[in-house]
Amino acid sequence: MSVTLAQAQTIVRAALEHGTEQGFNPLTVAVLDTGGAVVALGRQDGSGYLRPDLATAKAWGILGMGITNRALAARAADSPEIYTSLVALAGGKLVSVPGGVFIRDADGTLLGAVGISGDASLNDEAAAVAGIAAAGLVAETGAED
Template sequence: MTITLEQAQTITAAALAHGTEQGFNPLTVAVLDPGGAIVALARQDGSGYLRPDLAVGKANGVLALGMTNRAIAARAADSPEFFTSVAGLTGGKIFSVPGGVFVKDAEGTLLGGVGVTGDASLNDEAAAVAGIEAAGLVAVTGAE
């Protein structure tokens, strides 16, 4: 099973709305399927041109390594050589900061990943969680 386009569009719209309501800087949201393919991508006016790559990188990191951004950050701190190697292997498309979130259904099945960028990392993560929950799905950040 994978995330649907309808779910992905709900996530992007709700994440962007959350950011606007909270007064965040302009955000970019990427929703990927479990294999890392982009299902939906939205960039608010005023969000920098590199932001889509950053949003995809945050989501890609959790999916590619099978661990939350917090776990990736801990691994990078414990073993910088590992993270440097992985970052090099992926062309720098994996990030170790909050904002990449697993998307699961109520049964715990992995449906994809969401990456949000544009504000402080914890705000990015909060927007991702708001979007995922608006779609009736479960967000896994590693902070649970």
């Protein structure tokens, strides 16, 4: 079971609205299913042409490893060597900074992930969380409460 197109479009729209309301830089939002394929993507006017790849990478890497960006960052801090190998294995599609957020349903079932790029990492992440909430789903960022 993965995020539907309708849910993904809601996430994209609400995440971009959050960015606009907060005065963020132009954002790119990608919503991926559990297998790592894009379901919906939106790039705001003025968001650079590498942003779709970067937004996708933020979501792809956490889905591929099954751990959050923050856990990836901890792994990179513990062992820079394995992080180098991971990035190479992933063809660059793995990022340790915030902005990739797991999407779960109310029961905790994994439905996919959102990746956002364009502003500061924590702002990207906040937009993703807002988008997921707007779709009535549950965000997992790996941040301490």
